[in-house]
Amino acid sequence: MKVYKTHEIKNIALLGSKGSGKTTLAESMLFECGVIKRRGTVEANNTVCDYFPVEKEYGSSVFSTVFYAEFNGKKLNVIDCPGADDFVGNAITALNVTDTGVIVINGQYGVEVGTQNIFRTASSIKKPIIFAINQLDGEKADYDNVIEQMREIFGPKVTPIQYPIACGAGFNSFIDVLIMKKLTWGPEGGTPKVEDIPADQHDRAQELHKALVEAAAENDESLMEKFFETEHLTEDELRLGVRKGLIDRSIYPVFCVSAVKDMGVRRMMEFLGNVVPFVDDMPAPENTAGQEVKPDPAGPLSLYVFKTTIEPHIGEVSYFKVMSGTLRAGDDLENVTRGSKERLAQIYCVCGQIKTPIDAIEAGDIGATVKMKDVRTGNTLDAKGVDWEFDFIKYPAPKYQRAVRPVNEADAEKLNQILTRMHEEDPTWTVEQSKELKQTILSGMGEFHLRTLKWRVENNDKLNIVFDEPKIPYRETITKASRADYRHKKQSGGAGQFGEVHLIVEPYTEGMPAPDTYKFGNQEFKMNVRDTQEIPLAWGGKLVVCNCIVGGAIDTRFIPAIVKGLMDRMEQGPLTGSYARDVRVCIYDGKMHPVDSNEISFRLAGRNAFSEAFRNANPKVLEPIYEVEVFVPSDVMGDVMSDLQGRRAIIMGMNSENGFEKITARVPLKEMSSYSTALSSITGGRSSFTMKFVGYELVPGDVQDKLLKEYAEKSQNED
Numbered sequence: 059m060k061v062y063k064t065h066e067i068k069n070i071a072l073l074g075s076k077g078s079g080k081t082t083l084a085e086s087m088l089f090e091c092g093v094i095k096r097r098g099t100v101e102a103n104n105t106v107c108d109y110f111p112v113e114k115e116y117g118s119s120v121f122s123t124v125f126y127a128e129f130n131g132k133k134l135n136v137i138d139c140p141g142a143d144d145f146v147g148n149a150i151t152a153l154n155v156t157d158t159g160v161i162v163i164n165g166q167y168g169v170e171v172g173t174q175n176i177f178r179t180a181s182s183i184k185k186p187i188i189f190a191i192n193q194l195d196g197e198k199a200d201y202d203n204v205i206e207q208m209r210e211i212f213g214p215k216v217t218p219i220q221y222p223i224a225c226g227a228g229f230n231s232f233i234d235v236l237i238m239k240k241l242t243w244g245p246e247g248g249t250p251k252v253e254d255i256p257a258d259q260h261d262r263a264q265e266l267h268k269a270l271v272e273a274a275a276e277n278d279e280s281l282m283e284k285f286f287e288t289e290h291l292t293e294d295e296l297r298l299g300v301r302k303g304l305i306d307r308s309i310y311p312v313f314c315v316s317a318v319k320d321m322g323v324r325r326m327m328e329f330l331g332n333v334v335p336f337v338d339d340m341p342a343p344e345n346t347a348g349q350e351v352k353p354d355p356a357g358p359l360s361l362y363v364f365k366t367t368i369e370p371h372i373g374e375v376s377y378f379k380v381m382s383g384t385l386r387a388g389d390d391l392e393n394v395t396r397g398s399k400e401r402l403a404q405i406y407c408v409c410g411q412i413k414t415p416i417d418a419i420e421a422g423d424i425g426a427t428v429k430m431k432d433v434r435t436g437n438t439l440d441a442k443g444v445d446w447e448f449d450f451i452k453y454p455a456p457k458y459q460r461a462v463r464p465v466n467e468a469d470a471e472k473l474n475q476i477l478t479r480m481h482e483e484d485p486t487w488t489v490e491q492s493k494e495l496k497q498t499i500l501s502g503m504g505e506f507h508l509r510t511l512k513w514r515v516e517n518n519d520k521l522n523i524v525f526d527e528p529k530i531p532y533r534e535t536i537t538k539a540s541r542a543d544y545r546h547k548k549q550s551g552g553a554g555q556f557g558e559v560h561l562i563v564e565p566y567t568e569g570m571p572a573p574d575t576y577k578f579g580n581q582e583f584k585m586n587v588r589d590t591q592e593i594p595l596a597w598g599g600k601l602v603v604c605n606c607i608v609g610g611a612i613d614t615r616f617i618p619a620i621v622k623g624l625m626d627r628m629e630q631g632p633l634t635g636s637y638a639r640d641v642r643v644c645i646y647d648g649k650m651h652p653v654d655s656n657e658i659s660f661r662l663a664g665r666n667a668f669s670e671a672f673r674n675a676n677p678k679v680l681e682p683i684y685e686v687e688v689f690v691p692s693d694v695m696g697d698v699m700s701d702l703q704g705r706r707a708i709i710m711g712m713n714s715e716n717g718f719e720k721i722t723a724r725v726p727l728k729e730m731s732s733y734s735t736a737l738s739s740i741t742g743g744r745s746s747f748t749m750k751f752v753g754y755e756l757v758p759g760d761v762q763d764k765l766l767k768e769y770a771e772k773s774q775n776e777d
């Protein structure tokens with residue numbers, strides 16, 4: 059296979075909402091450039107890009123797939139990305155290692171939430187964007203409506219290059235206003251018949267051509283001058299202007315296709331080959347030291363590994379982009395991220411599952427290698443003497459959590475190792491061993507995302523795992539003052555134990571005055587504070603302990619043991635066993651025994667006195683509250699709102715924008731556990747949401763009663 063020069067390479071990401079037709083479009087692209095002789099379909103599970111069994115099972119893409127298309131002497135490296143919000147990490151990675159994003163829009167549905175999300179991501183990292191309106195052959199396709207919606211949402215930079223003469227079953231031709239021709243396909247699609255524009259389309263074609271010429275001229279002074287003089291640009295001038303406009307994001311060209319019928323695909327590839335920027339036209343990325351790294355084939359050799367995975371029949375595969383230099387098969391490199399050495403014995407050009415060995419890969423190009431010792435997603439591999447590192451991809455925070463455990467308890471350690479490796483493969487999976495919940499918490503982007511991880515652990519590592527509901531990190535606190543005393547006494551042979559503690563508990567708030575006098579019934583208790591300890595709690599809030607002992611009723615040396623006893627119960631609250639917070643305790647009296655008093659006695663006395671006082675202090679359970687932002691199309695707004703209300707949500711705001719709604723609400727974490735799945739089913743996948751922790755609030759009375767009952771039953775069973 060030919061080694062392509064840097065200036066012959068273009069890297070393109072196929073993006074867009076779930077089911078818009080990216081994988082089908084990839085199939086037609088591969089067919090058009092002769093890589094495959096027959097086009098597969100997603101339905102028949104025989105496409106080049108959806109080759110993992112799990113993708114065949116879901117009927118949609120789960121992983122990004124790299125393929126290349128040699129077209130008119132250029133190499134187009136294309137990455138077909140999954141559109142589902144669950145797998146957005148793949149799309150973000152692909153966007154970062156390519157130079158142009160083709161956002162595929164389903165002409166039957168128009169702009170979807172997924173379209174907007176990926177557009178926002180592309181904008182934040184300043185990538186050129188091309189839109190492809192697909193499924194124009196579909197029954198409900200409506201080009202004019204989609205363009206109008208796109209203009210509303212993405213603004214006047216939306217610039218049609220083509221428009222169809224008819225949509226729906228009759229779609230078989232369009233007018234191209236860049237080359238000013240009419241293109242028509244037979245039932246097989248493929249190569250179109252190219253004709254002059256018919257008279258009845260003349261005016262519309264001229265108007266759009268003029269808009270395109272103006273948009274193209276805007277990006278170059280000499281083109282602008284020529285445009286003012288002649289109101290005309292040649293095709294080559296147009297291409298130059300559009301390329302510049304793409305790079306500085308002042309034009310979003312719009313194409314028309316039917317991926318399934320292979321119409322318009324060849325023409326779009328021509329544009330990708332002729333107009334979109336080459337690797338070396340784009341601003342150079344920076345390494346971690348802030349140096350710009352140009353894709354120079356003669357420069358120092360440095361590779362960025364953007365994806366590692368285990369593939370059917372092959373094993374571990376590492377995908378990389380050559381950031382600088384020229385990689386040759388057999389090169390010895392250093393993994394600067396992990397400090398290990400690697401030999402790249404074989405290097406490949408990739409086309410889905412098919413890997414073709416190649417002798418060299420130049421800067422800017424994308425390739426793969428196998429059987430690396432210790433290479434993870436996001437690592438940089440450098441030639442000896444080079445110390446560049448890249449770390450430019452920012453991933454969103456995960457928003458779906460499950461507790462995970464192995465079916466066989468003995469596999470716990472093995473599972474931990476696997477999960478760590480899975481995170482290194484896909485940074486949008488994160489794992490945390492929660493001491494508080496006594497669970498391993500796995501977080502990801504959604505139910506399908508975690509299900510995919512389960513699939514991989516069970517299939518690749520042959521380890522069966524179970525997901526459980528994650529426990530909720532409740533907190534406990536009190537709402538009024540209360541008093542208790544407790545005597546711990548044990549005299550069953552040997553040394554005895556004796557300790558007695560009298561204390562008062564009350565809610566603690568920052569800046570409250572020092573304790574003075576308390577009244578319980580008709581008894582008054584006057585405090586004489588000798589010493590105050592403020593203990594910040596690792597789980598939030600404080601425990602404040604005032605030593606108000608008078609007359610040496612308890613020796614000062616036992617105070618730390620009593621505080622330990624209080625902390626025992628702060629760590630395992632008396633109501634539900636959750637962490638307690640924001641309590642002030644005054645230890646004001648007690649008793650010692652000259653022989654039997656020791657630390658353990660006072661620890662137990664302190665613990666039990668605290669438990670009793672806490673229970674009588676009108677205690678409350680607090681639950682974590684999250685701020686949730688939901689993006690949905692307007693037509694499902696009512697259903698989404700009523701679902702949220704069923705989740706005890708407090709709606710904070712609603713914003714309507716271009717036919718989409720953004721709802722902001724505060725929702726208890728407990729009610730969010732199945733949210734991503736529910737939202738996806740209410741909206742048919744046309745939605746997304748984010749969530750972030752805001753604080754703790756009291757749970758309603760009925761919820762508290764239920765929690766207390768559950769805890770009491772559980773404690774009884776454990777006794």
Ligand SMILES: Nc1nc2c(ncn2[C@@H]2O[C@H](COP(=O)(O)OP(=O)(O)OP(=O)(O)O)[C@@H](O)[C@H]2O)c(=O)[nH]1
Nearest residue numbers: 076077078079080081082118119141193316317318
């Ligand atoms: N009518 C029609 N259907 C299409 C066209 N392109 C794709 N489809 C159908 O749309 C469905 C989704 O197509 P895919 O190619 O899997 O879409 P995708 O964008 O890769 O989806 P994800 O990978 O889930 O993001 C399939 O049933 C395709 O057959 C088209 O041009 N016209």
Ligand SMILES: [Mg+2]
Nearest residue numbers: 080081118119
């Ligand atoms: Mg797909």
